[in-house]
Amino acid sequence: MIELASDVLNFTFPDVHPEAELQINFQRTLRIPDDANDYPLPPGLGTFPIQHIDDHAANVPSSWLQHGGVMLPMFQSEAMWLDFDSSWIEQNDVAYPFAIKVAAGKQCAISGEPWNEGVTGKPQNYMVAPEQPWLDGFVVEKGCIRQFVAMPLGSGYSAEEQITGEAQHGGLQLAVYPMKRDVFERRFPKVRRMKHIQSQDVCYSMPECCSAPDMGLAPGGRMKQEIYNDPYDVDDWDIDAGGRCFVHLCNSMTWQSLTGEVPPHPAPTAKVYNSSGLPWFDYYDDAMTAVGGSPSLAKLKSVTQLSAEKRDAALPENESVTPGNLVLCRKGLKQGQVREGFI
Amino acid sequence: MKGFGDYLRKVREQRRAEDATFSVRQLAARVGVEPSYLSKVERGQQPPPSEKTIAALARELDLDPDVLLAMAGKVSGDLQAIIRNRPKLFADLIRQLKDMPDHAVLRLVREVRDGEW
Numbered sequence: 252m253i254e255l256a257s258d259v260l261n262f263t264f265p266d267v268h269p270e271a272e273l274q275i276n277f278q279r280t281l282r283i284p285d286d287a288n289d290y291p292l293p294p295g296l297g298t299f300p301i302q303h304i305d306d307h308a309a310n311v312p313s314s315w316l317q318h319g320g321v322m323l324p325m326f327q328s329e330a331m332w333l334d335f336d337s338s339w340i341e342q343n344d345v346a347y348p349f350a351i352k353v354a355a356g357k358q359c360a361i362s363g364e365p366w367n368e369g370v371t372g373k374p375q376n377y378m379v380a381p382e383q384p385w386l387d388g389f390v391v392e393k394g395c396i397r398q399f400v401a402m403p404l405g406s407g408y409s410a411e412e413q414i415t416g417e418a419q420h421g422g423l424q425l426a427v428y429p430m431k432r433d434v435f436e437r438r439f440p441k442v443r444r445m446k447h448i449q450s451q452d453v454c455y456s457m458p459e460c461c462s463a464p465d466m467g468l469a470p471g472g473r474m475k476q477e478i479y480n481d482p483y484d485v486d487d488w489d490i491d492a493g494g495r496c497f498v499h500l501c502n503s504m505t506w507q508s509l510t511g512e513v514p515p516h517p518a519p520t521a522k523v524y525n526s527s528g529l530p531w532f533d534y535y536d537d538a539m540t541a542v543g544g545s546p547s548l549a550k551l552k553s554v555t556q557l558s559a560e561k562r563d564a565a566l567p568e569n570e571s572v573t574p575g576n577l578v579l580c581r582k583g584l585k586q587g588q589v590r591e592g593f594i
Numbered sequence: 595m596k597g598f599g600d601y602l603r604k605v606r607e608q609r610r611a612e613d614a615t616f617s618v619r620q621l622a623a624r625v626g627v628e629p630s631y632l633s634k635v636e637r638g639q640q641p642p643p644s645e646k647t648i649a650a651l652a653r654e655l656d657l658d659p660d661v662l663l664a665m666a667g668k669v670s671g672d673l674q675a676i677i678r679n680r681p682k683l684f685a686d687l688i689r690q691l692k693d694m695p696d697h698a699v700l701r702l703v704r705e706v707r708d709g710e711w
Contacts, residue, residue, distance in 0.1 A: 252703075252705055253705055253706040253708075254703050254704065254705060254706065255704070255706055260706065303704075303706065303707070304707070305707055316709070317709050317710055318709045318710070318711055319706070319707040319708045319709030320706060320707070320708065320709070321706055357711070366711070420711070424711065494708075495708060496706055496708065497708070497709070497711060
């Protein structure tokens with residue numbers, strides 16, 4: 252069961268475990284420079300607003316209605332990351348484990364393969380929460396991703412268009428599978444003691460496509476982020492109980508005309524953010540190993556690389572920066588620990 | 595509407611026992627009304643204030659604004675707008691739900707609809 256509450260998607264699985272809940276929110280962030288450098292993780296600057304597609308049935312494209320799900324607004328060349336938060340099960344003294352699949356334009360952001368139902372182990376096409384707290388982009392190499400950057404669907408920049416040659420789906424696709432209940436109880440037996448701690452402005456328009464309501468996610472700058480191998484077995488996930496959601500990425504101008512609400516102000520540039528001494532982040536877990544990069548995602552051209560070929564200027568204000576204020580986050584975020592900038 | 599005034603005074607006095615800024619004078623200043631007016635509201639000598647003032651009082655006293663509005667015999671403007679927009683649907687819905695236990699009402703959640711991809 253998937254609910255939308257306060258701009259957060261809540262995936263619950265009452266048939267599997269009454270307290271199994273995974274929250275996914277979509278964080279606004281600054282776009283890291285799309286250059287040859289590997290950058291640390293940028294901050295979260297608040298969540299994108301989200302609304303049900305069905306609330307705007309009279310005005311959205313028919314394909315959106317067919318997909319169902321939700322929509323959120325993105326400016327062209329705006330970046331985002333996904334935040335995963337799984338519920339703490341006090342009786343077992345552990346956060347409930349989930350397998351999470353994320354695709355952009357129905358191309359898996361982890362394995363680069365076309366969307367399919369369920370999970371596969373080789374290559375791994377999912378992440379595991381709570382081990383994986385965040386996802387910022389397409390996995391292009393082991394320990395390196397390219398940031399999710401919104402570009403108009405049809406402009407040729409999205410990962411979907413680069414891989415398939417077509418601008419058919421756009422948006423983000425999510426699927427969440429809880430760990431099977433019997434596996435959970437076996438791996439994490441109930442504990443007697445009850446602990447009460449928790450783990451933790453400008454719209455750059457492109458003349459040929461500014462009227463397109465759909466945005467797709469394109470690969471932006473390089474960032475250091477490990478996507479961890481599944482520490483469990485691929486058969487541990489309850490595929491039949493899974494839930495999935497199509498997240499339409501709505502051009503911010505279209506969003507305003509559909510909802511009557513002004514989309515959030517675009518994030519500051521990396522240069523402005525960095526020069527203010529605000530924090531960047533690095534997350535590491537010595538006990539985990541990272542998945543390798545996907546060959547198909549490794550071949551993707553970044554927005555800057557592609558726009559140079561097109562003699563286009565798709566990413567303005569792309570100056571390199573040297574992150575100064577780096578905050579290290581160890582495995583197991585403390586209660587209340589956040590990855591936020593202070594704008 | 596003495597019940598509203600009594601409740602308001604009781605909560606304010608509770609807060610004041612721990613924090614002197616919850617005097618009638620200082621609370622009135624924070625929510626933008628005259629102290630004498632707030633005092634009369636607490637004593638039931640004046641009807642409850644406007645929705646805006648009640649919302650400000652709820653914020654200051656850390657109370658639920660909808661509950662405080664209901665005690666004042668009011669329904670918030672946004673809820674009124676929701677009902678006015680689809681009056682028959684919501685009137686029927688509320689009447690049908692009125693005797694349902696809380697836990698059953700809480701189960702009436704809206705799911706995100708999945709379609710064909």
